[in-house]
Amino acid sequence: MADLASVMEPAGESWLQVVEFLEALLLSGVIGIERQLRHKAAGLRTYTTVGSAAAVFMLVSKYGFTDVLHLGTVVLDPSRVAAQIVSGLGFIGAGVIFVHRGSVQGLTTAATIWLTAAVGAAAAAGLPLLAALAVVAYLAVSYVLRPVLARLPSPGGVTAGYRIAYLQGRGLLRELLDRCTQAGFAVHEVRTLSGPVGRDSEQVVEISLVVQGRGDAGPLTARLAAVPGVLVCRRTEPDGE
Template sequence: MSGVYEPFGEGWTQAAEFGIALVLSGAIGLEREIRQKAAGLRTYTVVGLGAALFTLISKYGFTDVLRSGLVQVDPSRMAAQIVSGLGFIGAGVIFVQRGSVRGLTTAATIWLTAAIGSAAAAGLPVLALLATGAYFLLAYGLRPLAHRLPQLGSVPATYRITYRAGMGLLRELLAEVTRGGFTIVELSTLSSSSRELEPTHQATAEVSLSVLGRGDQDTLTTRLANISGVLACSRSSQPDE
């Protein structure tokens, strides 16, 4: 595109590189939006475009100063600050709650999106495309593989159980978890009230059980829900995102 009219040293070349960054970062953002993650389409697109813009400024900017030949500029200096500048965004999506860390994958994906935007703006569209393709391969390829190989490691999960209070059910719940091949790593009482969940007006309690083991989580969910006196039982796998 060097023969294309580009006033002030900018034109279709920069627009094309900026457009590639827009499309690739938007594709990653759309995938995260569909999965309803903490950061979605707008966040990833803005990160990719911002990284691309800083890279373009670093690469093509300051031409009026450089024409004199008296000033030398390292074009990688501004681009290098993109990585450190992303720190505050990554910190904003990482949460530590009850000993579990959440948001690491989101932070890492934001970091990767910035790198893809920088690569596109630096004139490396093939590398940017390969990185985007590699991301989707990891996002959709590793998850099914992990579910097919449960024997290779323990999968953490958290159960939220609401049950009738005063019936000694907590001990039975813990015993059922142990029989299912799981170890309880954390137990916390979420609430205890006498609100009218059933016509009997009986008091209820709610607990959260964080478990770790190689048993079948779906089977354990069913067994816990079938215990007499249990009103509700829900499970959520430990997220890495």
Template sequence: MAFSDGQGWMQLGELGLALLLSAVIGVEREIRQKSAGLRTHTLVGFAAALIMQVSKYGFADVLVDHVVLDPSRIAAQIVSGIGFIGGGLIFVRRDAVRGLTTAAVIWLTAAVGMAAGAGLWVLAVAATAGHLLVVLAFTPLAARLPRSKYAPWRLRLTYLDGRGVLRDALGACTARGFNVAELLVEQPRRVEEPPVVTVLLVLTGSRDIAPLNAALAEVDGVLAVAADDPSVGHA
């Protein structure tokens, strides 16, 4: 196989490295069932590497006297262009921001692809290892950090109506040091017998939410308790 300038085994190796490293990042996202998974991350990193190579080698035939090109201009557009994909992954639901971490990982994957496409394979590998360190080691570490008493917890409580269950549930919350900042009633999609009500409780307090979840689950008439912590939605 004959190769022209900028199209050799070295460039193919750089593309292959970008494909591999981006896939490693994508596998981690896929396992965690994020909105952007294996295919998205692999394509982003692979495309970024290709754009970097086009920026480096694609204009050699037009370089003549009095022609000056800045190869960094095309590469710089990756940084701004990837924002469209990242922005599409971020959304707000019930005042909780979702998808921030996944959008940041998309941005990192593009940077890994750019580094691989530029021939900076050591930096590309190091950045991929850094990503795995952050998402695997920092997640349990963040869970152990002290929580501000002003940071809200969100609990979705489903119970049988007409039995005083909500009163008992609110009493359990205050007895364990939580303040009820907001209570939202979610309308059921169909009429049930006996009547079932779902409410969203916005709580503030610095204590662990797990014991409260267990206590609410034991309240007579409670059908389900689900934590909807907004900090979890950043991933």
């Protein structure tokens, strides 16, 4: 009985743990790259850190206590560490959620961090297919369902997103916001993406602008692009989270 138990118990360090950790790092990195490309507050470094940290916790839980196991007295329970990962991620998630102008921002970021930790834990638990499926499902929701939902009628009107690059120091931001209001849209979010960059008098700022209203978003694009000093104005998927 003791020999059978020793064979079934998890082994110590081996290349298996290295592979499981690298799987978690890779899959977490995929989510991080997607969020980085969307210019979110948490990007590649945050998500790879969360996913790989969750994997380390799970690996320690599975393999780190084999030297103290004794048949009938000390029993290994990896699920206890997995449960603590879930509750511990609440602190990070709470740090990225905030209320701006009456709307809650950061819920998607917090949920994605939580998902990334689950992906890392699943990869380290020896469930690479489940971890990969979770990443594929997340990407499908982000790139397939999001555009479909954006085209559905909204009770609050149309929500439109823009990326605008303009010359700083000319009061253009106020002009852009005024034109949104005149077109029947309320400004939902304004976020600086980059800048100011360039030479002294020709510094360029790039912003993300999300508006909501019952107007026509098509003509609004042309009105924003026509503001003198605006260099680039293009529609984006409205995502203020």
